Amino acid sequence: MAGRRQDKAIVPPSIVILTGAGISAESGVDTFRDKDGIWSKIDYRDVATPEGFARNPAMVHEFYNMRRERLKDIRPNAAHFALAKLEQAHPGEFLLVTQNIDSLHEQAGSRKLIHMHGQHDSALCALCEMRFPWEGAMSLETGCKACGSRGYVRPDVVWFGEMPYRMDEIFRALGTADLFISIGTSGNVYPAAGFVSQARQAGARTVELNLEPSEGVSHFDEAVHGKATEIVPAFVEKLLAGG
Ligand code: APR
Numbered sequence: 001m002a003g004r005r006q007d008k009a010i011v012p013p014s015i016v017i018l019t020g021a022g023i024s025a026e027s028g029v030d031t032f033r034d035k036d037g038i039w040s041k042i043d044y045r046d047v048a049t050p051e052g053f054a055r056n057p058a059m060v061h062e063f064y065n066m067r068r069e070r071l072k073d074i075r076p077n078a079a080h081f082a083l084a085k086l087e088q089a090h091p092g093e094f095l096l097v098t099q100n101i102d103s104l105h106e107q108a109g110s111r112k113l114i115h116m117h118g119q120h121d122s123a124l125c126a127l128c129e130m131r132f133p134w135e136g137a138m139s140l141e142t143g144c145k146a147c148g149s150r151g152y153v154r155p156d157v158v159w160f161g162e163m164p165y166r167m168d169e170i171f172r173a174l175g176t177a178d179l180f181i182s183i184g185t186s187g188n189v190y191p192a193a194g195f196v197s198q199a200r201q202a203g204a205r206t207v208e209l210n211l212e213p214s215e216g217v218s219h220f221d222e223a224v225h226g227k228a229t230e231i232v233p234a235f236v237e238k239l240l241a242g243g
């Protein structure tokens with residue numbers, strides 16, 4: 001795949017990848033908006049908004065305690081491993097941005113990774129804003145490891161209406177991307193759903209790899225639809241062979 005010409009040398013292309021719940025579906029993680037998805041069972045306003053947490057913190061803790069418990073035993077699938085292989089083999093700039101709070105990309109070996117919506121195994125203190133690793137159940141009794149306060153520790157997950165993490169780094173990478181690949185996301189939630197337009201403005205080639213056409217499929221130059229464990233390794237092999 002051609003890179004940008006810079007004073008005669010060919011600089012290898014810069015790749016930015018966005019993943020969503022669909023890449024973890026075949027590892028047994030529920031998606032949000034598919035039939036029987038998480039938001040078909042519980043109202044996101046009750047468990048994924050600051051207002052919901054203020055209204056009923058115990059319910060929110062119970063929701064994330066259940067998710068943390070379930071996410072403990074899952075394993076990466078062929079799609080996660082293919083992205084780790086691409087990161088290791090690619091000579092140019094590479095950034096993987098995930099909307100997922102699971103740790104399957106890390107387990108598969110990805111390192112150049114941003115969890116823009118936070119992580120299931122991290123806690124955030126709403127009082128001192130410290131974040132710290134967290135396993136097991138969390139409750140209103142949980143004390144902050146930094147300031148010691150109780151009743152302010154919450155799941156370190158970015159809720160609707162909150163600012164995702166490390167957006168300046170993500171926007172910078174999109175601004176110089178040569179290739180933008182969106183994997184396993186329905187394109188329903190901003191700012192992630194707008195990344196394809198930013199990449200296009202930067203002149204990037206844009207590709208959607210998803211089980212079915214997403215909300216934003218018309219913004220992509222190319223789209224391959226199928227199961228992530230099949231289409232992602234195939235796409236990575238083609239890329240590494242110069243495709
Ligand atoms: N292979 C590839 N794609 C799949 C697979 C699969 N096996 N299974 C499902 N998908 C696709 C679906 O077709 C859908 O387009 O994954 C997408 C999942 O979409 P959502 O459930 O909306 O999840 P996501 O796009 O990650 O949601 C974004 O919304 O609720 C918030 O913070 C939450 O990060 C989440 C954000």
Ligand code: ZN
Nearest residue numbers: 125128144147
């Ligand atoms: Zn604190």
